[in-house]
Amino acid sequence: MQKQPITPKGIINNYGATFAFIIAIIFFSFASQGFFSGQNLQNILVQSTSLGICAFGLTFVLITGEIDLSYGGVIGLVGAVLAGMLKDGHSIGLVTVVCLAIGLGTGLLNAILIVVLNLPSFLASVAVMFICMGAERIYNQGVTTWIRDPSVLSIVQGSVGPVPLPVLYLFALFFICWFLQTQTKAGQYVRALGENISAVKEVGIRASLLKSGVFVFAGLIFAFAGYIEILRIGGAVMYAGSHLLLSVLAACFLGTATFKAGKANFPGTLIGAFFLYTLLSGFTALGMKFYLVPFAQGLILIISVAISSARRGKIEQVQF
Numbered sequence: 001m002q003k004q005p006i007t008p009k010g011i012i013n014n015y016g017a018t019f020a021f022i023i024a025i026i027f028f029s030f031a032s033q034g035f036f037s038g039q040n041l042q043n044i045l046v047q048s049t050s051l052g053i054c055a056f057g058l059t060f061v062l063i064t065g066e067i068d069l070s071y072g073g074v075i076g077l078v079g080a081v082l083a084g085m086l087k088d089g090h091s092i093g094l095v096t097v098v099c100l101a102i103g104l105g106t107g108l109l110n111a112i113l114i115v116v117l118n119l120p121s122f123l124a125s126v127a128v129m130f131i132c133m134g135a136e137r138i139y140n141q142g143v144t145t146w147i148r149d150p151s152v153l154s155i156v157q158g159s160v161g162p163v164p165l166p167v168l169y170l171f172a173l174f175f176i177c178w179f180l181q182t183q184t185k186a187g188q189y190v191r192a193l194g195e196n197i198s199a200v201k202e203v204g205i206r207a208s209l210l211k212s213g214v215f216v217f218a219g220l221i222f223a224f225a226g227y228i229e230i231l232r233i234g235g236a237v238m239y240a241g242s243h244l245l246l247s248v249l250a251a252c253f254l255g256t257a258t259f260k261a262g263k264a265n266f267p268g269t270l271i272g273a274f275f276l277y278t279l280l281s282g283f284t285a286l287g288m289k290f291y292l293v294p295f296a297q298g299l300i301l302i303i304s305v306a307i308s309s310a311r312r313g314k315i316e317q318v319q320f
Helices: 008-033 040-047 049-063 071-087 092-116 120-142 150-156 165-182 184-193 197-202 207-233 242-254 268-286 288-310
Strands: none
Touching: 008 150, 008 268, 040 049, 040 165, 040 184, 040 268, 049 071, 049 165, 049 184, 049 207, 049 242, 049 268, 071 092, 071 207, 071 242, 092 120, 092 207, 150 165, 150 207, 165 184, 165 207, 165 268, 184 197, 184 207, 197 207, 242 268
16 A cells, blocks of 8 residues: 655644644743743643543543543542542542542443433533532532541652652553553454444444443543542542533644544643643743633634644544
């Protein structure tokens, strides 16, 4: 099979966001004193962890051609239960199991609504998000709960040598997700769900069961993201997942413009997460007003979707 010639358009489609990420680092390094310091780069990595982990779960779902926005509520609910149970004196082991069970349950609920009942994934997952937000409000009565136990906080706030633990968790999960999707047959079938579902059925794979498994796995990842986020900041703030809603989407769509034009992929999502927090850190260092940062992130999302959808000389509709 003859290789496609390398063209400027192809380079932009496949690596546009990567080049933009590199340009942003160079620009902020010159424009802001201290941006390229080891401490600031470490802060960017640590702050990117919850966003990146959550985006890995969404990336799995996007690969199947669906979408799952329930993480906007799952993260907050997991945080409320985590902080509340610790405050009531329960062991961190039991609390961890309960938090992961919440992710398992919400993922299973999404699978039932979307795969079994055939509801649109966008509407169904938003409904689950609101259910989780309501459950969070009922559980904690809208009160912020702080975690005071240093041994518990050290699970996330500690480090291994010079490397913070959240960064290790992020890269460990990245490798697991990348390996499962690219190096296993199941991962290839997951990709085929979004590109050629007929081929999956022809080889005897139950597409509905495979897609349900993806939603359940994504739910577990969302719960893990909530677990990491709450221990990182040291407490459960009301609706803690809502501030990640746009950023996680942006990271995933930036990823589609990083390595594979128009296709969700884990290396791209990882760079997308780092890119967003690089912009946040850089804009803050330059003195940009805090209320203008979401505006800038929204523009980046529009640009990333446009780049990832501009293929073969036309704009294709992004489908879920």
